[in-house]
Amino acid sequence: MAELNEIEAVAAGASEGRASAVKLRDGGVVSLVLDVAGLEPLARDRLEIAVKGALLKLEGVSKVQVAMTAERRPPRLIVVGSGKGGVGKSTFSANLAVALHRAGRKVGLVDADIYGPSQPRLFDCEDVKPTARDQKLVPVPNDYGVPILSMGHLVQPGQAIAWRGPMAGNALGQLIDAHWGDVTDIIVDLPPGTGDVQLSMLQKHKPAGAVIVSTPQDLALMDAVRAISLFEQGSVPIIGLIENMAGYVCPHCGELSDPFGIGGAEAAAKSMNLPFLGRVPLDMAIRKSSDAGVPPASGEGLIADAFGSIAARISTWIDNRFGKAG
Ligand code: ADP
DSSP states (O other): OOOHHHHHHHHHHHTTTOEEEEEEEGGGEEEEEEEOTTOOHHHHHHHHHHHHHHHHTSTTOOEEEEEEEOOOOOOEEEEEEOSSTTSSHHHHHHHHHHHHHHTTOOEEEEEOOTTOOOHHHHTTOTTOOOEEETTEEEOBOOTTSOOEEEHHHHSOTTGGGGOOHHHHHHHHHHHHSSOOTTOOEEEEEOOSSSSHHHHHIIIIIOOSEEEEEEOSSHHHHHHHHHHHHHHHHTTOOEEEEEEEEEEEEOTTTOOEEOTTOSOHHHHHHHHTTOOEEEEEEEEHHHHHHHHTTOOGGGSOSHHHHHHHHHHHHHHHHHHHHHOSOO
């Protein structure tokens, strides 16, 4: 029997990114919603036939039920920021998205880090380029249920560093105003610091909330404080702070030690009256798995649990603020 991930990927391909809410029921019955906004009746029929045809070829799929819709509300934006680079913001964004997906949310990921777009590598989909439909990008699906659009999809490596404000802002707009299907929440991996992309984000896109990643060292925290005040000035609610590379997991014996001390980010969060969302240890397994294009939050064990519990807190924050249904 084909897996749901495979069914979703085939539906996304055959529908040019218009399929959403793909479900697999007993007896190999697949149901899905097709976004037919802007299509003529003949084109709608053709699309339905193409999607059904492609899915019925999959092993074990006996029937395909298609519902059509032409309206949609734009996804919420949850931005992930940090004061400086190298604190693990991209790694955290990727794994937060995966953990939220595992918790049942429809999540997408925008890689807005113009200085070092790394999400395509973290999800092992560097070779896949997004297509465009009606002048909008169609996000790239992957094995972890998190469709992605990245600055890296729009430019050659290194080129974006020279971008001036309006170019960076335009590129960000293209990534956000894309065919996100039934995604309700987009995690946005921002560049470090407080530059053009952040400003464009605050002025044009009104994020629903921000998560700040820091390491336990004081210097990184000082930088984090600057990032926090940028969001506060832009009236973006801070969902909370996470501490990455907190404690070191010995690759030989698994023991957790604290070379940089413990509790720095938690204390900083407290002193700024912000929620502390949790810590992720410095663990070689995280780097290895990330380099191999397998987000560690997709596995089992302590690391996946760490991302899972932070994601659960963020999920609760979203539910409390916007209601469970929204
Ligand atoms: P940023 O986006 O803040 O620049 P990255 O997410 O690219 O940082 O992480 C920088 C490097 O640190 C990467 O090689 C990544 O695999 C590694 N890394 C991030 N978090 C951890 C962690 N908790 N344990 C081990 N390595 C980590």
